[in-house]
Amino acid sequence: MPRALLDGIVVGLVLMAVFTTAWSANTLGTWPGAVGTVLTAAGVAASACFVATAVRLARARRWTSTEMTANDEHWRRGSGRAFGLVFTLEGVVIVAAANALGALGRPDLVLPTIALVVGLHFYPMARIFRRRIDTWLATALSAVGAAGIAALLLTDTSRNTVWGLVACGAALTTASYGVYFTRLAHDLRLRARA
Secondary structure: HHHHHHHHHHHHHHHHHHHHHHHHHHHHHHOHHHHHHHHHHHHHHHHHHHHHHHHHHHHHHHHHOOOOOOHHHHHHHHHHHHHHHHHHHHHHHHHHHHHHHHHHOOOOHHHHHHHHHHHHHHHHHHHOOOHHHHHHHHHHHHHHHHHHHHHHOOOOOOOHHHHHHHHHHHHHHHHHHHHHHHHHHHHHHHHHOO
């Protein structure tokens, strides 16, 4: 089994743990009290499972091979560069959008805009990593962000309600991705040991 594949799943699990915790923690500020606490605790618990899975999978590295075909090496380098470019562009767009919204006096739109940008960044990831799930998650998270923006622009729904719902939707999306990576990790560990 190629070590690069295993390492990619480990990184994915860790990233989804970080983002699931971050999104679910947004509910503490928007829905103080029991609801925010329970939602954040659920996100942290899911994230802890993702990290534990990542650690178990990383221990299976000893059963992997660092050998790659020329095609595999070419794809790994190309996908790594593309991932870095998309991830960097996502960060730049988020910072620029947050600053622009602040300057326009609409800081209430920042969180759903971040969700929209993060959702959109999964579309090129689907192509880069040849994963269909990225398209589904991109669509779900983009819809959550767009709905949050629309609710704030077109209704009198409070910022806290919208931000809490957007945070929950985003946390569910990243947690779903974490579950997907968990299943892959389980399969990889079985293959590595075989």
